[in-house]
Amino acid sequence: MAETVGSLLSSIPDEWGPKFETTSGAVTHTVTGPNSISYRTPSHMAVVMLSPQPGREVALNSDGRPQFLAPVGTVEIIPASSDLFARWTVPKENLLLALAPEQLSKLAALEFEREDFEFLPPPAGHVDEKALLLARLVRDEIQKGESINHLYMGSLLTVFSTYLLRNYSTLQDYPSSRYRGGLSPKTWRNVQDYIRANIGEQLSIERLALLAGLSPSHFMRAFKQTTGQSPHQYILSMRLELAERFVITTDMPLAKIASLTGFANHSHLTASMRRHKFTTPSALRRGRFIR
Template identity: 75%
Template sequence: MVLVMLTPQPGREVSLNSDRRSEFLAPVGAVEIIPSNAELFARWKTAKENLLLALAPEQLSRLAGLEFETEDFEFRPLAPGHVDEKALLLANLVRDEFQGGEPLNHLYLDSLLTVFSTYLLRNYSTLQDRPVPLSRGGLSPKAWRDVQDYIRANIGEQLSVERLALIASLSPSHFLRAFRQTVGQSPHRYLLGTRIELAEQLVMATDMPLARIASLTGFASHSHMTASMRRHKFTTPSALRRTRVVR
């Protein structure tokens, strides 16, 4: 597990695999990494806000293999109150996605967790001293075509960074950078635009119920599709269909 403090915690008490407890001030941005199967005791004296990520060991091992060509690693212990500003930034982005009041953008959340997990492996594990492969350049023309084809063929499904990266024959973190360099936007924004475009086509070319179109194009609901189209296209599916009838 990974814990990032979003508010300060004075007088925080922690012990890990020991009866000896440390009491300290945990500032905003303090990070704690708790290995799997570790025995943790924690106590705090004031109300707090933090982000707790439970990262499955098998997923971390697989990511390590894709990013560092080895699944063998251990996390290194951190000093109490260790602050990491980048971890805080990523934690706030994850928190904001969960508290945004809209259906979760699964590919965006997966992208954040991929970046976060890779960052932790690169900075706080025994992989820290491992050379980082150079990852310059965008997607090759073939990789871009293959990724586009896969997205369109699976537009109604939850897509993952790992799967898209595999299609492009890249590590997940390299894929995210290469995709942005090639397309000019992140994968989750491209996916949303593609879903809206296909939904518009189905609204105008078929008599399919709008709720069915939303499901086929990967939106969480009819209202989610409507809100997305209004925000990005300044119209709604119902308004589009009425223009077709008028014609």
């Protein structure tokens, strides 16, 4: 799996599951146990249970270790620099989201026009169905390994982070800044030009939103209103069209085409083209000589 594992998740054993990091945050899908863990959190963290945990123990900045039932969808919020202890007595599947304080403060400023906030952890065993839906979407994407869509994952983590700020922090009483409508023609041209010029790079929602002068969540809404597609869908379509043109009109190696058009490798390009175009680069190139 193509991944960048930084300090945000360094306290989580690698063997527990795959890790992935973007400018929006880091995430790991863990399957382990029975087990326990104890550490000081280097970042804000959110855990969503994807399997039930009877008799779970969690202590946050405390010596007390109460046991409780954590059903599927249980959300736990751990603020940065907290002393955390957790123990589980059955095999556990969960999603762990790690968010750097400075990055989250920037997001809060864009979304709520306030950088200062505190997280408000919910009571033990608190179930949140929307957080569970987001966690499952992130899990499904991270399980794709090398075929992971970096822009889509960044979008999911941005939406997830905004949701946590809106529902589990002191910002819950602050309305997010209001924006309606699509991108202006000039902004849309600038965004299009930037995407075309950087189609082979790992594009991020944060960079595109900054270019448009909008918060990430407002940019995603305005982009879809303008194009009828989400940013990751639109950019994937552009990449596939460009790759198809290179395959048909040049003798460039397929691995090189994959690199130039923003795919992780030849197999990633092949899998994406098969899924969305119902063909493969090799088939397209063979067809060039059959006509």
